[in-house]
Amino acid sequence: MRIHYLLFAVLLLFLMPVPGEGGLISAVQRYFCRVRGGRCAALSCLPRETQIGRCSLKGRKCCRTKK
Numbered sequence: 001m002r003i004h005y006l007l008f009a010v011l012l013l014f015l016m017p018v019p020g021e022g023g024l025i026s027a028v029q030r031y032f033c034r035v036r037g038g039r040c041a042a043l044s045c046l047p048r049e050t051q052i053g054r055c056s057l058k059g060r061k062c063c064r065t066k067k
Contacts, residue, residue, distance in 0.1 A: 026056040033062035 015024055030040055033055050040055035045063035053062040 026058075029053070029062075030055045036062070036064065038062040038064040 033040055033053055036052060038052050039062070041049075041061045041063045045051050045061055048065055049063040050066050051061050052064050054060065055062050
Protein backbone atom coordinates (compact mmCIF):
# COMPACT_ATOMS: atom_id res chain seq x y z
CA MET A 1 0.00 0.00 0.00
CA ARG A 2 2.87 2.38 0.69
CA ILE A 3 4.11 1.98 -2.87
CA HIS A 4 1.05 3.90 -4.04
CA TYR A 5 2.27 7.00 -2.24
CA LEU A 6 5.69 6.71 -3.86
CA LEU A 7 4.19 6.22 -7.32
CA PHE A 8 1.90 9.21 -6.81
CA ALA A 9 4.87 11.42 -5.84
CA VAL A 10 6.88 10.30 -8.87
CA LEU A 11 3.89 10.95 -11.14
CA LEU A 12 3.54 14.49 -9.76
CA LEU A 13 7.22 15.17 -10.40
CA PHE A 14 6.90 14.16 -14.04
CA LEU A 15 3.77 16.24 -14.61
CA MET A 16 5.13 19.44 -13.07
CA PRO A 17 6.13 21.99 -15.71
CA VAL A 18 9.68 23.24 -15.93
CA PRO A 19 9.89 26.94 -14.97
CA GLY A 20 9.53 29.05 -18.10
CA GLU A 21 8.46 26.12 -20.26
CA GLY A 22 4.96 25.18 -19.08
CA GLY A 23 5.24 21.79 -20.76
CA LEU A 24 1.88 20.21 -20.03
CA ILE A 25 -0.07 23.47 -20.23
CA SER A 26 1.52 24.46 -23.54
CA ALA A 27 0.87 21.02 -25.01
CA VAL A 28 -2.82 21.27 -24.11
CA GLN A 29 -3.04 24.77 -25.59
CA ARG A 30 -1.41 23.61 -28.85
CA TYR A 31 -3.82 20.68 -29.01
CA PHE A 32 -6.89 22.89 -28.58
CA CYS A 33 -5.55 25.30 -31.19
CA ARG A 34 -5.37 22.49 -33.74
CA VAL A 35 -8.80 21.18 -32.72
CA ARG A 36 -10.26 24.62 -33.47
CA GLY A 37 -8.70 24.54 -36.94
CA GLY A 38 -5.79 26.86 -36.21
CA ARG A 39 -2.03 26.80 -36.41
CA CYS A 40 0.64 28.04 -34.01
CA ALA A 41 2.52 31.12 -35.20
CA ALA A 42 5.84 32.09 -33.64
CA LEU A 43 5.59 35.89 -33.98
CA SER A 44 2.30 36.99 -35.46
CA CYS A 45 -0.54 35.85 -37.66
CA LEU A 46 -0.43 36.33 -41.42
CA PRO A 47 -2.52 39.18 -42.91
CA ARG A 48 -5.26 36.80 -44.06
CA GLU A 49 -5.52 35.18 -40.60
CA THR A 50 -7.07 36.15 -37.31
CA GLN A 51 -5.86 35.30 -33.81
CA ILE A 52 -8.16 32.89 -31.99
CA GLY A 53 -6.04 32.15 -28.92
CA ARG A 54 -2.59 31.29 -27.62
CA CYS A 55 -0.40 28.22 -28.15
CA SER A 56 2.00 28.67 -25.25
CA LEU A 57 2.73 30.71 -22.18
CA LYS A 58 5.59 32.45 -24.00
CA GLY A 59 3.29 34.26 -26.42
CA ARG A 60 2.91 32.05 -29.50
CA LYS A 61 -0.38 32.84 -31.16
CA CYS A 62 -3.04 30.49 -32.48
CA CYS A 63 -4.13 31.73 -35.92
CA ARG A 64 -6.93 30.68 -38.27
CA THR A 65 -7.83 31.93 -41.73
CA LYS A 66 -10.58 34.52 -41.81
CA LYS A 67 -14.00 33.26 -42.76
